[in-house]
Each structure stands twice: as C-alpha cells, then as structure tokens.
Amino acid sequence: MRRREFVIIPIGALGGSLLRSLAEPLDRIARVEVANALATLPLRFFTAAEARIVTAACERVFPRDEQGPGATDAGVVVYIDRQLAGPYGRDKYRYTKPPFGPSSAEHGYQGAENPRALYRNGIRQLGAFDTMPVTEQIAALKAIEKTPFFALLRAHTLEGMFCDPVHGGNENLSGWKMVGFPGPLMDYRAHVDAHYGEAWRPAPKSLEQVTGRRFAPWEEERG
DSSP states (O other): OOOOOEEEEEGGGOOHHHHHHTOSOGGGSOOOOOBTTEEEEEOSSSOHHHHHHHHHHHHHHSOOBTTBOOTTTTTHHHHHHHHHHSTTTTTTTSOOOSOOSOOOGGGOOOOSOOHHHHHHHHHHHHOSGGGSOHHHHHHHHHHTTTSHHHHHHHHHHHHHHHSOGGGSOSGGGHHHHHHTOOOSOSOOHHHHTTTTTSOOOOOOOOHHHHHSOOOOOGGGOOO
C-alpha cells in the first residue's frame, strides 16, 4: 500500500457526508486542519500532486463566480478520486476487447485506456497546471479539449457538481442550491395546499436526508 496522500479543500465544503463518503474508518481519517479555512482529507486514487492539478482543472471547467460556487467549493476532486478508485475506474463494466480506435460519436469512447489510465496520462500532459496563471490554464485545456481525457474531466466535473453528496461531490448541496433543485423528493402532495398560489422553492435535501437512511454508494463495490 502506498503512503497515504491528502488533498486540501475549502473548509466550507467539509460536510458530514463528505467525511462519510470517504468510506474509511474514522481512525484512518487524518485530523482536519482548520487553518486559513482549509481542510486536509485523505485520497484513495490520486497522489496529492495529481489532486492539485485535477482540482485546478475542474475549477476552470466550472469556476466560482457571482452566480455561485465552483468545482473546488463542491469538493468535485473527491468525487472523481472515489470514482477512479472504484470498479468504474478500472473499467469493470465496459467491454474492453479490441479493436480499439476512433469511432462515430454515438458509439462513445472506444479506446483501450480505462478511466484511471486516461487521467494519469492526461494529468502528465498538463504538467504544472496548478501553478499556471488562469489564462495559461485555459489555453492548456483548450489545447486538449478534443481528447478523451478532457471529455471525461468535463463530464466528471459536472457530475461532481450535481450528484447526490453520498458520492463525494456537491458538498453542502451547493450545486443543487445554485440551480434550485430540491433533491430526490418522492412527491409534493403535502406542500400543494400549504403553498398554493405562491412562489415556493424548498431547501434541497440529499437522499439520506429525504429517507433518513444511510446509503453505501455503488462505487464502494469491490472486486
């Protein structure tokens, strides 16, 4: 087992669901260091250096602005890290026999590399991305925007922004709050009469909050 590595994220993204989503015994989680509003959390797949690059790249894909939080605020890198560490990352569910190569868009990705390899090679191409000025970061991503790695990075950034927090992203429901999504509510019957004729937007609730139950995310599957 390699030496434990960590990622630093804004303390505002440190919700209880994020700690639980790491699926590690609490005694394996490093102390949370609250200094300059940052928190230190363990990684499953990325090295600390890789996580910094991915965090910076995701922030360019979905940056914080006056409309709301960005990928860093939502803990998107944790979502991606746990996906790559699970069965999806090693292509457990994709047909991976040759031939490999370009195909029509409706067929999707047809390459030989699994998501883990796509990220590792893509991160290597980005170099010291996390230390570049924003203008250079944007240029670097534009240079690879037609690659399978960028397509995956963009898709994962959006997934991490708007998934249920049980999967490690959308911390504090920041993505749902931004777009006004109430969460996986089963029905609204109890609210129709109470709010009839008025604008009403409920505060979002996660699946765990709606059901009152704890769930193990699918990416915890082993084997």
